[in-house]
Amino acid sequence: MAAAAQPITILVCALGGEGGGVLSEWLYAAAVRAGHSAQSTSIPGVAQRTGATTYYVEVYPLPGSALAGRRPVFSLNPVPGAIDLLVSSELLETVRQVSLGMASAERTLVISSTARALTVAEKMQQADGRLEGPALVAALQRHCRQAELLDLAALARQAGTVVSSVLFGAIAASGLLPWPRAVFEDTIRASGKGVDASLRGFALAFDAASTRRQQRAQVDAALADDDDPPAELPALPDSVRSRFPAATHGLLGHAHARLLDYQDAAYAGQYLERLGRVRDAEQSADPAAAQGWALTQEMTRWLALWMAFDDIVRVAQLKLTGRRLAR
Secondary structure, eight states, rough: TTTTTOEEEEEEEEEETTTTHHHHHHHHHHHEEEEEEEEEEEEOOOOSSOOEEEEEEEEEEGGGGGGGTOOOOOOOOOOOOOOOOOESHHHHHHHOOOOOOOOTTTOEEEEEEEOOOOOOOOOOOOOOOOOOOHHHHHHHTTTTTTEEEEEEHHHHHHSSSOHHHHHHHHHHHOSSSSSSHHHHHHHHHOOSSHHHHHHHHHHHHHHHHHHHHHHHHHHHHHOOOOSSSSOOOOOOOOOOOOSSOOOGGGHHHHHHHHHHHHHHHHHHHHHHHHHHHHHHHHHHOOOOOTTEEEEEHHHHHHHHHHOOOHHHHHHHHHHHHHHHOOO
């Protein structure tokens, strides 16, 4: 088991003065405090703000007591696509690391602040040169396994601390690192500097991230809950079944039931009359049904959608149905 375990890889991206170095030291110290082997390195860099530095931390997931005297060998630098946790204090900096290939959709959890520190290129535009936040978020979400996005800068201001302690709290709440919250908090206390403010920032981020995880778990559980079977659709009447080819019966059953619910039998009859004209046209063009009634099948679906358009009144009606309220 020990031989098969791989280090947990963490890439920390911070702007100058935000405590990225302190955060990487805390991560290393927390790992050691919990009895795990770890290694931390830093890569100085320059960005178009106050300077950007990345810090790379590897933590062995098994405690030293489980390694029978063996010591893991760590890498000195991050490998694109092999990052388990990407932590960043600024949204565009997060996306920049993603553009370098650091994150992967199969593996990487991203914890990032939604706050922005504008680049020189954004500031120098005569008009509004800011990059659009929703576009940055969409690009990020496409290239990571999961994204935890919080306004960490606002939480830091609320706590009267710097963003490093807030990031530390969000990391602790992620559950990725195999030790309890107390180890993280004891690591902050052992640092001896700005302890009270750092603990406040840690707690705010921990609670905010934990709440998001709980809400996501509740949504996932609700989506996965199949205890309630889907409502049975009314059977397709024999008179309708005999008028249309068997290839269309599956879609036609859904469509006919939808039109009945949308208005009434007369409206569903109007739908069938219109669809019948399409069936007749296709039968004339393809008497042997070599195309499998493809045109009629497509029109079965699209005509039902057009004739049962979910306008404001219809949406309100659906929201007030008893079965929705019960669910």
